Amino acid sequence: MIYTPFKKKPVGDHGFFLDHMKKEDHKKAFAEYAKDWCFSFAPGRIEFLGNHLDYNGGEVLGMAVNAGIYCLGVPQPHNQISFFSESFEDSGWSGEIDKIERQSGKFSWNNYTLGVLKELHSQNLTPKKAFRLIFTSDLPTSVGLSSSAALELASALTILQLAGKSLPKKELANLCRLAENEFVGLPCGILDQGTSAFGKKDHLVHIDCDDEVFGNIRIPAESEVWIFNTGIKHDLVDSLYSTRHQECMDALKEGRKRFPDKDKLTSFSLDEINELNLPENLRKRATHVSQEQLRVQSFRTGLVSDASPEELGKLLAESHASSSQNFENSCRELDFLAEHLNQHDAVLGARLTGGGFGGAVMAWTQSNFSKKDAKEIVSLYHQEFGQEIDYHNFLPSDGARKEDILKVEPDSNQ
DSSP states (O other), X not given: OOOOOOSXXXXXGGOOOOOOOOSHHHHHHHHHHTTTXXXXXXXXXXXXXXXTOGGGTOEEEEEEEEEEEEXXXXXXXXXXXXXXXXXXXXXXXXXXXXXXXXOOGGGTTHHHHHHHHHHHHHTTOSOSSOEEEEEEEXXXXXSSSOHHHHHXXXXXXXXXXXXXXXXXXXXXXXXXXXXXXXXXXXXXXXXXXXXXXXXXXXXXXXXXXXXXXXXXXXXXXXXXXXXXXXXXXXXXXXXXXXXXXXXXXXXXXXXXXXXXXXXXXXXXXXXXXXXXXXXXXXXXXXXXXXXXXXXXXXXXXXXXXTOOHHHHHHHHHXXXXXXXXXXXXXXXXXXXXXXXXXXXXTEEEEXXXXXXXXXXXXEEEETTOOHHHHHHHHHHHHHHHSOOOEEEEEOBOOOOEEEOTTTOOOOTTO
């Protein structure tokens, strides 16, 4: 049987997958019809630990999740390249590859793929013929799961397949990050794209962002990861993310006047930061970065040395407190969720995940944390804020990959 993640049957010129087909002759006919089609999947990611360390040259721990973005590529007989998304039906893009311009408003989601397309074209890695990209997703948006990086990676893998090309994972992740930095205008580090690219089932992704070294560390099998979405939507490009990035750069610039050999904010100790007489906002940002780096290193060492999950979980709670008090990228809703989750007996540790300023809280829990427990947290949130919020349970997943249209199956973890 052919499984399709797309919610709609083939319609008009969208070139959607044929619906579930059980007969072998149908399968053969479809294989011939779709022989030039290409299909890719890229997972979302959870920032497990290392808030805002990637662009500060630090170490981060991420987790690719068992949900993400699917991209279907279909060659076209004309000169127009086009994008279509089931999530944004009336805001696709079409045009020629040498006339790419940044989109705005409801069309802005196209920028992530347009940026990737532009970077691939500059490296002579695009197909000679026009094509149509069709997207669908089972990834919640505005939750801090980096749907943007998943969109970039899924787009890049599909375009590369259409061109008969490929890139190593590291080069793929960096190309997508460059597209987001240069075309979209978000000064992100490598965490998002790197985690989506290097994800591995039952493992976290460890990234040394300074040297761009990627690895995987097994996470205890008896633990789970839950996401609680505040429902507060944020657009990172227009938020305080860029302000925090600049503050970190300013703190580093001031720090190098006193310690010229240091080239990244994560290399400063707390004592050295306190010697600098920084403005209060820069002192707080530098303090968070310095201590968050130590928390990541302690967590990684603890996983390798079989430290107790309870001890490791305390580092997550400390991370949230620092994000809230020093980096100041939390909000009352995130603080409320983190506080109540960290008080729960089955929660090892909870913290905001992603850029902050809204979005979600991640809870690393023991396996006995249940949907009933999650609903109780949601109920407490409703009592406090008068709003319903959703929650999700994710498992560590393999990273971005091309898929065989005829063999792709639904993730059994979902």
